[in-house]
Amino acid sequence: MNTSLRFTLIALAAMVSAGPLAAEGPAPTGIADNMDSAPKRPIVVEFVVTDGADLIDFAGPAEVFNFVRLPGQPNDSPYVEYIVSDKLDPVKLLGGSDNFDAVKFQGGFVVTPNYTFDTAPPADLVFVGGQARFSPTQKELDWLRARHDQKQLVMSVCTGAYDLEKAGLLDGKPATTHHLAFPFFQQTFPAVTIVHGKRYVQSDLNLFTAGGLSSGIDLALQMVEMRFGHAVAEKTATRLEYQGTGWITNTSSF
Secondary structure: OOHHHHHHHHHHHHHHHHOOOOOOOOOOOOHHHHOOOOOOOOEEEEEEOOOOEEHHHHHHHHHHHHOOOEOOEOOOOOEEEEEEEOOOOOEEEEOOOOOOOOOOOOOOOEEOOOEEOOOOOOOOEEEEOOOOOOOOOHHHHHHHHHHHHOOOEEEEEHHHHHHHHHOOOOOOOEEOOOHHHHHHHHHHOOOOEEOOOOOEEEEEOOEEEEOOOOHHHHHHHHHHHHHHOHHHHHHHHHHHOOOOOHHHHOOOOO
16 A cells, blocks of 8 residues: 555544544544444445436445444444435436436336435435436535535445536546546546546545446445454455455555
8 A cells, every 4th residue: 555545544544433523633543443443323324316326336335334243243233324315205226227217217126215415414424326317406416515525425436426526526636437437527527537447536535436336345345444444344345245356456545
């Protein structure tokens, strides 16, 4: 791991362990300092899911957090997860389809959000995956900006990077998205520097973008490693029978 990335992750680990609204305190001496200590409260993860959202973009990371186990807590994950959307009506999901018209799409799964953008509680981690529409509502954009401004970790998976940039969060920063979307993304958002060949990219201290689909699993495992250390993340990957190594070999800092 390069020196710049290590210092970045140490600083970020200190911020995460303090919680999204906690006062500043002394920084830990290393990423793995929290490995053997249980969090004082659940770590809140919120997923933005609107009509036409891609299933794996949020289900992949969600399963990573579901399978985390800490020493002394063998049966419970330290994470609690919620779906946040424009409204509480059931949301239709897409998966493996190039038909991005969620109204006409007849297949897929349906999930019910836990909160709206108006009612969601503060989060530690926010994920926004690819949505069928490339025109997120103003409430979603305002919500994403507020989460980022409040130092909550905000991250995209796949074309969820579109939402982050439309919220004005990626201007002048490095980012990634699904490789097939690189040309359109760069043409549409020339102020963003597209990074090729990375599973995920750190855009600023509390902003990350992941590549397409399964890249979100690598980013989620990286979040676990930053919080609880490599051993916990590795055991989580083993429980998932996930053999990808991008969360270990990927190096990217802003």
